[in-house]
Amino acid sequence: MVINPIRVLWIFALVFALAPTLAAGQDLSAPQPIRAWFANPTDRYPHKIMGSLNAHTDLLAELGPCTRCSEGHRVSAIRLPESLVFEDFAPRLADMNGDGRNEIVVVESDQERGSRLAVWDVIMVGDEPVLVRGATTDYIGTRFRWLAPIGAADFDGDGTVEFAYVEKPHLDKVLRVVRQDGGRLRLLASVQGVTNHAIGQEKVHSRIETCSDGPTIFALDGSGEGILSIQWDGATADVRELGKADVRHKLNERTFCRQ
Numbered sequence: 001m002v003i004n005p006i007r008v009l010w011i012f013a014l015v016f017a018l019a020p021t022l023a024a025g026q027d028l029s030a031p032q033p034i035r036a037w038f039a040n041p042t043d044r045y046p047h048k049i050m051g052s053l054n055a056h057t058d059l060l061a062e063l064g065p066c067t068r069c070s071e072g073h074r075v076s077a078i079r080l081p082e083s084l085v086f087e088d089f090a091p092r093l094a095d096m097n098g099d100g101r102n103e104i105v106v107v108e109s110d111q112e113r114g115s116r117l118a119v120w121d122v123i124m125v126g127d128e129p130v131l132v133r134g135a136t137t138d139y140i141g142t143r144f145r146w147l148a149p150i151g152a153a154d155f156d157g158d159g160t161v162e163f164a165y166v167e168k169p170h171l172d173k174v175l176r177v178v179r180q181d182g183g184r185l186r187l188l189a190s191v192q193g194v195t196n197h198a199i200g201q202e203k204v205h206s207r208i209e210t211c212s213d214g215p216t217i218f219a220l221d222g223s224g225e226g227i228l229s230i231q232w233d234g235a236t237a238d239v240r241e242l243g244k245a246d247v248r249h250k251l252n253e254r255t256f257c258r259q
Contacts, residue, residue: 094152156234
């Protein structure tokens with residue numbers, strides 16, 4: 001797909017002008033993203049933590065039907081400024097703010113401050129749907145410090161979606177669970193000694209399964225040798241060891257839900 005660079009740069013300027021106002025309220029008349037992907041690979045942030053996979057400067061979203069839009073089914077795009085990249089394997093869709101529409105969850109990395117988790121939403125500007133950053137975690141704080149996403153689920157069963165990721169999976173190895181609270185992704189829980197990625201791997205080795213007793217995170221222990229199941233009930237994390245991985249730093253493909 002050919003992206004119009006003038007339109008992308010215009011959207012970039014508009015998005016960053018609007019960003020401070022987004023947290024005040026969501027635009028429910030806007031179309032929701034039904035697919036998202038990265039474009040324009042770059043080496044301007046030479047971390048190379050994802051092996052041969054590059055970071056990207058652009059986020060694109062295919063949008064669902066929109067009665068207010070100047071066109072029907074369409075694609076919206078955003079380009080990050082020079083100080084930022086999308087350092088992620090792929091965008092993921094989840095209803096992070098509880099409005100019944102999907103948002104886009106990504107990892108962004110700053111040249112000086114390292115990575116943060118970010119949620120992008122779609123709002124209407126006149127008859128133009130525009131991608132705008134809606135919420136973030138804090139940056140980790142140091143260049144070339146990264147986080148590896150796991151995914152979204154209603155872990156505590158209260159009807160609100162949370163998001164899990166591993167902060168610094170090669171160093172501190174801390175599982176974090178966050179929830180969108182206005183323009184912030186608020187930390188709810190942390191679990192030490194969890195990883196889902198080894199340096200150079202081109203995918204994360206973690207997943208969420210919907211088991212009979214609720215959404216369960218499956219990941220690896222800090223050594224990368226043991227498999228963990230992790231559930232969170234809103235107050236405490238239940239962490240269980242499930243035995244050895246078939247291959248170090250790789251999560252087995254079979255299901256681990258308790259029967």
